[in-house]
Ligand code: G1P
């Protein structure tokens with residue numbers, strides 16, 4: 001074994017403040033690129049010497065190669081142990097759990113989440129801290145700083161490690177433990193949910209489909225739903241992880257999981273369906289004839305979580321990202337528990353979860369999770385829904401309608417304008433920002449603006465301040481539009497417009513959401529001059 005110190009070089013492309021690096025795969029494959037980033041991570045955390053890490057990814061193209069490189073670098077940097085998922089696979093929530101369970105010094109998760117995979121698609125690496133969550137800004141900023149000053153990286157030479165067999169290996173002084181990616185996660189799920197009731201539900205003939213989208217949740221969903229809970233073989237579809245996710249976008253939304261949505265809207269619909277994304281942290285929930293928006297799902301899960309054994313003593317609080325609908329707030333009000341509004345991005349939930357101030361968290365972008373790990377967790381959301389269905393024995397539609405009757409309905413939709421010219425998008429936001437003070441009191445197409453600001457978050461645990469997290473326009477009667485630029489796109493800018501309108505009257509709970517929200521969409525279009533500035537007649541995507 002030979003430690004080589006290779007001249008490194010600053011790499012460009014990391015966006016300060018984001019929790020990892022996401023790039024085209026070919027960029028990661030350039031000689032030294034991945035190596036420089038990994039060395040920057042090690043340097044940013046005070047070196048890898050004497051430390052233990054978890055490493056695994058969603059199985060996309062370059063996953064296995066990258067893990068071999070990371071292992072060699074960990075050895076050269078003096079790490080004592082790496083826990084690796086068999087075949088290099090670990091879902092993001094399972095990696096978070098392994099970090100916590102084993103008390104490691106963090107973990108490296110290889111994924112570009114719901115982005116396509118392949119040599120011409122996307123790859124990504126992120127660092128999670130010992131609490132199991134995405135690195136907070138002070139660490140990501142330091143990683144970024146390291147990427148700009150790096151002079152060398154350390155790596156050992158030697159043969160590849162066989163990642164396909166569970167067991168222990170060593171290279172030099174470092175131990176490598178290859179683990180079953182599912183086993184510990186399954187045990188964790190058994191502590192949260194009542195597996196006997198779930199087995200009884202499936203035994204009663206309850207039918208479901210889970211679309212793993214050829215991504216990492218395939219083995220997890222098969223082991224849990226089919227093997228442990230007795231759902232019939234074939235319940236999990238697209239269950240074998242593929243390096244290119246079968247050529248699709250492993251993104252569980254009505255666009256990329258259209259076949260599943262079509263099935264649920266057809267006469268052949270099973271009782272329940274769900275899907276997850278590339279790395280297993282997102283979820284989509286469907287009932288017969290109905291798509292449950294993530295915002296509604298969060299609210300229903302909070303209102304019913306006590307039906308599952310892991311949450312039977314109730315929730316300490318709920319947290320949602322600012323653009324997520326306020327449906328969950330109504331539940332928190334009724335339960336008399338804390339309710340927190342955070343900036344977009346799971347990392348902002350970490351302090352609230354660590355401090356025991358929130359039990360369940362959610363984002364409108366198909367992310368839901370709880371204090372069992374420090375990432376959002378797609379299969380967890382599916383199992384909590386199943387547990388609720390097993391206890392209530394009602395259909396998804398009936399549960400949702402009863403929820404709206406009790407709490408009112410927050411109509412909600414997100415409109416995305418993709419690949420907008422970056423300068424145009426930045427100007428649009430800057431112009432709107434400069435006019436925020438003049439907006440309150442204005443009447444736009446019959447809608448009176450009450451409030452207008454750019455969201456500032458003061459973390460109640462550590463007091464840190466995050467500014468300009470999204471422009472919020474509040475209208476008379478409680479309707480709301482939020483506007484922000486995506487931080488995760490890889491081409492141009494993505495403008496996200498989030499629309500919400502509250503309807504207390506149960507006789508008006510059956511309107512098509514796009515129809516219910518059309519007046520707010522038109523108003524924000526006029527206020528922010530979206531069509532005029534972007535030249536687009538409408539959004540590219542409505543979820
Ligand atoms: C998007 C979602 C956000 C989520 C993030 C990572 O970020 O909107 O809720 O936390 O992906 O999955 P955005 O592209 O909007 O910055």
Ligand code: ZN
Pocket residue numbers: 113114277278279280281282
């Ligand atoms: Zn993801």
